[in-house]
Every structure is written in structure tokens, then in C-alpha cells.
Amino acid sequence: MRFTQIDPSKIDTEDKRFQISPCFSIDSLIPSIRKTGLLNPPVLTKREGKYVVVSGWRRIFACIQQSIPSIPVFVMQETKDLEAFNVPLFENLTIRDYTQIEKAAVTGKLHGFGESPENIIRKYLPLLKAPPRREIMDVYIKIDRLGDSIKETAHKKKWPFGTLELMTEWNEKERQVLFPYVKELSLNKQKELIESLFDISRKRDVSAQKILSSGEFLKVHKDVSLSPVQKAEKIHSLARTERYPSLSTWKNAFKKISQNMDLPEEIAVIPSKFFEDEVISIRLDVKNKKDLEKYIDKLKELSSKKEISLLFDPFSHD
């Protein structure tokens, strides 16, 4: 490895063969570069007469943005991509955990550079804290082939493996239809939406496009009064209702019964999760003893109402 100074604008930053993160921010690096300059030299190597980045993407972009004319770099003599790739791979491993997208990039690149599946499974997957199994390697390679916008969002929001795995099981067109909604949701809802639509699609043998372009889904899609987040939330809710029709019916029935009981704000009745238990919870919010006495009386009054027995036995409606 040779140490030298070069003009950062001469580096071919379009060649991303060794890049692991799909995107990064240089904002936090700028003040440090301004104050002390570049202390930790990036690593480059030459390919077809051009300098390409092996590691240190953020540092190089920060220096280019600051128009620094010359920066210290290490230049690797290694001509094999697979060998060179070990530098950023191990360098990053020592300082942080990879996101699933980065793990996918590592797996995809190792595969592309000709590393044997056996070595990827046995040697690299454990390093990435992933189970050393063929199926895991295959999924990572598929994740690495997802579109850039999905990968960027998934990287920034740290999507879990399961969500990404499901994304790979949709075709490209379906992903394009889904993604605008998915990206607006919280992590849990993202997974729920993808999973619900996937299950509906498989059960009925229809595509995601067809589901999203019919009935209530279409109405939401066309509703110009809704913001992207509101649309995504509504689509999520519709998908859950279609995926779990009986549960949704029961939830609504329970809600209706409790609403009919005309409860004060301070008292809430809550069913067990998924109605799996017979027990219901009654939550009472009180500020002081006087409140407590008041609402205990209210609870006694409620217990004499006929609706209360419906809450305790919601399945009697069936």
C-alpha cells in the first residue's frame, strides 16, 4: 500500500464497486474537515487507469465539497476486487453494525467478485451476524438487487430483514406500486402493510396492483385531499381489515358496545389482545381520591348495564 497526496476531484466516484452503503450524509464530517483537515486517509486503488474508492467515501465527498485541492490517501496495489473489498468490509465491521441493506451489499459484492457460496456462507455471514445458511445468502443477494430508492429508504430507516425479504418476493411492478405507501409508514406498519397485501395477493391469486387499484383502495389512492402519510395510513388500515376480516368485525363490535355504554373519558374498556383471553381490562384514570370514589360509583352503575355482559362474552354475537 502506497501513501501519497492526490487531487480528490481526480477520483472516479462513479465507480462504486467497493461501496457498501447505498447513501450517506457528510454533514457531520464537514466541521471536522474544516477545522483539522483530513486526518485519516481514504484508501484508493487503480482500475483501468483511474483511481477508485476502496474506503472513505464520506471523507472524499466532504473534501470535494470543501474544494480541498490535495488530500492524503493510501493506494492499494491489489488488482483483485475480491481482495481489495476486504478492506472496507473489515474496516466498517470494527466500527459499527451493518444495516440489512449493507449486509446485502456485502453479500452481493462478494458474490459478484467471485467468492464461492461456501465461503460466503461459512466465513462472511457469521461476520455479518447473519445465520450461516444458503437461503440467507440467497435472500441477501436478492435484496441487493432491489431498486436504489427502496434500498436508500430501507438503509436510512433500518428496515428489518423480514420486511426486505418480503419486498424481494414482489415483482418489480408490484414494488413500484407499493413503495410510495410503504415508505411513509413506521417500521411496524411497513411490515404489516407489505405482509397483509402479500397474504391477500397469494390467497386470492391477484397482484398487488390489482388489489390497490380496486374498491376502497382505489378511492384512497384517488383522494386528493389526503397527504401521502394519510393515504399510507388508510391503505395500511384497509389492508389489515381485508387480511383479518373476522378480527376487524369483532374489534368494531367491541368498540360499538363500549361506545353505547357512554363511558366517561376516564374509564376505558380494553379487550384482550386478539380476543384470545376472556378477560377484559378496565382502565381508570384518576387524579385524586375524590375522583377515584366518583368513578368507582360510576363503575358500579356500569356493571348493572346489559352491555357490560356483551363485553365479557363478545363471542356470543356469533
Next chain:
Amino acid sequence: MIKPHTQIKRIFIEKGSFKYPLARKMLKNLGSVPVEVISDEEEVIEKYNQFKDPVGEGKRALLLKPLKGDFIKPCPCTPHYLGCNYYIINTDLNCPMDCSYCILQHYLDNPVMVSHVNTDDLWEQLDRFIFKHKSRFIRIGTGELGDSLALDGITERSKEFIAYFREKTKVNFELKTKTLNTDNILCEEPADNIIIAWSLNTEIMAEKEEKGAPAVKDRIEAAFEVQSRGFRVAFHFDPLILYEGWAQDYRNVIDRLFSRIDPSAIAWISIGSLRFPKPLKTLIRKRFPLTKIIYEEMITGKDGKLRYFKPLRVKLYREIVRAVRSYGGKKVPLYFCMESNEIWREILDKEPGSKEEVEAFLSLLPRFKAT
């Protein structure tokens, strides 16, 4: 129908295992199948993890090794639901059949079939176990982590088990299977505490979801033969699966069952609905892309596993129990596998309260004589 002799393409044997008579017998019965000596089970696991479908590949391989720990364990059941105090004997693990819903795909670390060949240790452990529990009834069987009879043609374990348990009158020993491999059993003298059980489903589910398993009508015929030989039989409607037309299909199977089997020879019928840990859903989706069973309305149960929404389970169980009771099984002991007290009460009008009470009921102790 599964013929392990032809399905097993590779045998692994752990170094030092040739000394066990069962290993030698199995190798002889398997004829010319290539044998590879290994020093550790991990070698096999690592090798099979390299396959795209380790579970599928594992069904064509058999590992012979001694079990270093306990053969007998309490059935793991599932947290927060009612168990039945069953004990399992882990002689053969995994199974050559390939049922889409099978928990073993996820539960076992090693995807290949394993036969624990140190049978002397097994008998010694069983002696100790039975002595320790001599004051109570025990229900025990081999069909939890593998099919009890799938490999019986090469292991002939059923003969030895029947001979061993025949005298242990306070133990109900169950062999649980989907196969028709009853040749060895039919050669043995029956005993009241030896129960041969079949897992049943609807014909369409067996055809679609139980790859390599015989038709349900054939299983019932096998049960008829075994019962005619004088053995008690049992049936497991587990997992019950919801799909369009399920009710009529289950009624048809139950009708056929009672048209062939004498209800008084049925030790018990268990009922359970489809349930599995969440990670298994992904595995099923990948291994069985055509299956629809994982897309029904399943929620996360109290044990964290996916199971049908309770009102759907109630409907399913009610139909099965009604069919069993009306087609001839009026007095047949029924029990739920991994269900709640509420379900027991609602469907069977019983509330055992504890797994010990379920066990007592199934062992026909006086306080819970079947009515």
C-alpha cells in the same frame, strides 16, 4: 407412501457408532446406500446449510449416532395453553414425509433424519423413568419429533417397544404415525396399554399439504387392521385446517373413520388447529409456494405462535366434536392439544385446570372416567 429404503440416498454415521447393534441392523437393511463416517453432527448440519433447501435435502439422508443426553422428555407443549402431561421418547428425529405445516422444519437444528442407536441406554433410562413415576399413570410416545413408524421397516423399533411396554401396565405407550408401516406391529401380540395412533386430516389436505403421506382412507384401513389384531388405536385431528369446504370434508373423514373403527377400541382422539411459530411462515411460503394454508386469518396467540382467530377455532372445533359425537364416537375421550381452558369449557364442557387433570382424564383414572 413412504419407503425409506428407497428414499434414503445417503447415510452418515458418527465415529464409534458401528458398535451398536441397531446401527448395524439399519445399515444392513439399507443395503447399498453410501455411508460416510463423520466425527461430529455439526459437520452434517454445516454441510446441509449449504443447500438451497436443507429441509428437503435432509429427508433423503439419515444420521446414525448415539444420543448423549436424555431420551425421555416432557412434551414441550406451548406456554400459556393447557398441556396434557405427555412424555416423549426421542429415538428417531425428523421424518421422510414433507408436510407443509410441519413444525420440525423449524424446530430441529439438524435437517437430516437422525436415529439414536444406543438402545441399551434407552431401556435403562426408561426403567429409571418408570420407577421414578411408579405411583402414577404415564402417557408416553415416540411420535413427537418424528413419525413413530416411518423408519420402522429398517429399525424394527416398534417390536421392541411393544415388548418392553407390554408389562408396564401403568404406562400408556403410543406410536403415532401417518404411514401404513404396520407389518411389525401386526406380528406382535396386542396389549391394552399399547396404542397405535394415526394423524388424520381431510383427503384434500393430505393430498395437498402432506407430501409423501398416504391417503387418509388408507390410514384408516391400516388402523382397522391394527384394531382387528386387538390393539387399541387413537387418532389426532391435528392440525385442523380451514379452507373452503372444510366442514363437509372433515365430516366425511369422521364418517369414514367410524364406519371402519370400533369406537370402544379408540383410546382417545386429540384435536388441535393449525398453529406455528412466526418464522415458520416464511419457511412454508418458500418451500411450498402453492400452499394457501398460511394465508387464513391467523393471529398471534398467547404463546407468540400464529393460530386461527379464536371464534374461527371455536367454529372448527365445534364442528369436529359434533361430528365425532354423532357419527359413533359418543363416548370416545376427546382432548385438545395446546388450547385454552375456555376452549375446553366451551366445546367439551370440561375445564381440567391443569395438565395433570388432562392426563388423569386420558388415563381413565377414576376421578375422570370418560362419560
